[in-house]
Amino acid sequence: MKFFIDTANLEQIREAQDLGILDGVTTNPSLMAKEGVSGKQAIQQHYKTICDIVDGDISAEVLSTTYEEMIKEGEELAALHSNIVVKIPMIKDGVKALKYFSDRGIKTNCTLIFSAGQALLAAKAGATYVSPFLGRLDDISTDGLNLIDEIRSIYDNYLYETEILAASIRNPMHIINCAKIGADVITSPLSSILSLLKHPLTDLGLAQFVADAKKMG
Ligand code: G3P
Numbered sequence: 001m002k003f004f005i006d007t008a009n010l011e012q013i014r015e016a017q018d019l020g021i022l023d024g025v026t027t028n029p030s031l032m033a034k035e036g037v038s039g040k041q042a043i044q045q046h047y048k049t050i051c052d053i054v055d056g057d058i059s060a061e062v063l064s065t066t067y068e069e070m071i072k073e074g075e076e077l078a079a080l081h082s083n084i085v086v087k088i089p090m091i092k093d094g095v096k097a098l099k100y101f102s103d104r105g106i107k108t109n110c111t112l113i114f115s116a117g118q119a120l121l122a123a124k125a126g127a128t129y130v131s132p133f134l135g136r137l138d139d140i141s142t143d144g145l146n147l148i149d150e151i152r153s154i155y156d157n158y159l160y161e162t163e164i165l166a167a168s169i170r171n172p173m174h175i176i177n178c179a180k181i182g183a184d185v186i187t188s189p190l191s192s193i194l195s196l197l198k199h200p201l202t203d204l205g206l207a208q209f210v211a212d213a214k215k216m217g
Contacts, residue, residue: 001178001179001183001184001185001186002023002024002163002184002185002186003016003021003022003023003185003186003188003193004022004023004024004025004026004056004057004059004165004185004186004187004188005022005024005025005026005187005188005189005190005193006025006026006027006031006167006169006187006188006189007025007027007031007189007190008027008031008032008034008035008037008046008050009031009034009035010035010049010050010053012189012190013025013050013053013054014053015190016190016193017053017054019193021193022054022056023056023057023185024054024056024057024058024059024083024085024185024187025050025054025056025057025058025059026058026059026087026109026131026165026167026187027047027050027058027059027060027061027087028061028087028111029061029063032046044076044077044080047060047077047080047081047084048080048081051080051081051083051084054083055083056083057083057085057107057128057129058081058083058084058085059084059085059086059087059109059111059129060077060080060084060085060086060087061087061088061089061111062074062077062086062087062088062089062097065089065091065093065094066093067093067096067097067100070088070093070094070097071097071100074086074088074097074101074106074108075106078101078106078107084107085107085108085109085128085129086101086106086107086108086109087108087109087110087111087131088101088108088109088110088111088127089110089111089112090110090111090112090113090118090121090122094110095121095122095125096125098110098122098125098126098127099125099126101126102125102126102127102128103126107128107129108126108127108128108129109127109128109129109130109131109165110122110125110127110129110130110131111131111167112131112133113130113131113132113133113147113151114132114133114136114137114147115147116147116150116151116154118130119132119147119150119151119154119155119162119164120154122162123154123155123158123160123162126162127162128162128163129162129163129164129165129184129185130151130162130163130164130165131165131166131167131187132144132147132148132151132164132165132166132167132168133167133168134147134148134166134167134168134169134174134178135168135169135170135174136168137168138170144168144174145174145177145178145181148164148166148177148178148181148183149181151164152164152181152182152183163184163185164182164183164184164185165183165184165185165186165187166178166183166185166186166187167187169186169187169188169189169192170192171192171195172192172195172196174186174188174192175188175192175193175196176196
């Protein structure tokens with residue numbers, strides 16, 4: 001399973017990269033705004049900086065919602081770096097845009113996926129990734145992991161190559177359960193990735209080993 005970090009924060013991206021387990025980065029307009037990045041030039045520079053830090057797929061989301069504008073914006077984003085993946089919302093014009101980019105060999109990530117039907121359409125349109133938002137489904141008392149499971153079955157039935165990129169991850173159990181189901185990728189905040197490291201018995205065991213090591217001189 002690939003690990004992406006879901007942030008536009010350069011410090012956190014560097015920390016995850018230093019850990020040696022990072023395969024890519026996803027961003028969205030809310031995450032970019034949180035870092036105070038605004039204006040076309042600054043946004044493009046921020047994506048380039050992320051591409052310099054991480055050698056993997058970097059999702060850059062279009063800000064427009066019409067087909068023509070998404071094509072123009074997506075082409076500009078894709079031209080920034082060969083690792084840029086154009087992130088497109090799951091709307092009617094978005095499906096058309098996915099097909100346009102797929103036909104031209106430009107990688108895409110179809111975002112805001114909340115149903116199996118949406119994931120099926122995105123795969124038909126040739127999306128490289130689909131991003132089901134499991135945490136936001138959990139937030140409205142709907143089982144987000146069940147959606148990941150449904151999409152896995154559908155894609156396996158027809159051997160779709162679109163990768164399931166589980167998004168809106170809120171905790172380490174989301175990551176573990178996505179791995180059990182067979183999501184291709186998870187994109188997660190740094191905190192949930194680091195939580196996977198922790199176990200009290202590891203800490204206790206290590207403290208004992210360190211103490212016993214001292215006895216050996
Ligand atoms: O990048 C999209 C997704 O991961 C957003 O997560 O926590 O805002 O629901 P969240």
